[in-house]
Amino acid sequence: MTSSDKDYFVVRQKQIERKKRILTVVSVVSFFGSMVMGAVPAIQRAIQSPPPVTTATTVSAESTLQEQAKGYELVLQREPNNQAALEKLSLLRVQMKDFKGATDILEKLVKLHPDRQDYKVVLEDMKKQQQGK
Template sequence: MGAGEEYLINRKKQIQRRQKFLTIVSIACFLGPILFSAVPVIQKALQEPQPKAVTQKSPDVLLQEQAKGWEMVLQREPQNQLALEGLVNVRIKLNDTQGAIQILEKLVKLHPERQDYKVVLEKMKQEVGK
């Protein structure tokens, strides 16, 4: 083996070491920002308190909120059949018979062809009369 061959072998090893070094540096440069951005996110997730349990409203409160919603619709559209029916149903569930009767009477006036309104109105009036 001559001096020229030794030189080529040493040169080849030197190039391979540089390639390994550059590969490691390139990987570190690529993964570094990812790790630095992921660490704070993970820390924040671990430090945040668990969400509190959602408090559930009582059925009466929910029904009253529904009634307010229907009443708001009726302020804009006083003859809205769907809103009137919804408000009657809510008032029946809230045991507000007088309020339900008033709205049913309005529904009967607006839609005299609807027998179901008349039947429910008569039943409600009988319950009040007892």
């Protein structure tokens, strides 16, 4: 091989290496560009529209309260004067916004335990709230 042949191969090898580097840089830039283009709209949607509050959460909370109330009502069928069940059921009725039902239970608690001042105070407050509406 002559010196001109060697020079040709060296020059040709450098051209090939340069093309490889350019292709690699273009590939890397394209890859990251496609990643950014896919991620940006998703991030914008997440920022612009927070996840909707589902009614399932509200419904499940209400159904949980109703199930608990049914459980205490079953206890009260067996033991109509169970103080703990009456207290818990009155609290659940207030949480379910059944103020009439809570008032009825509190009246029963006051009759069963006239010495309990806290029952009387809560009952009076409940009656005032009902009259105010």
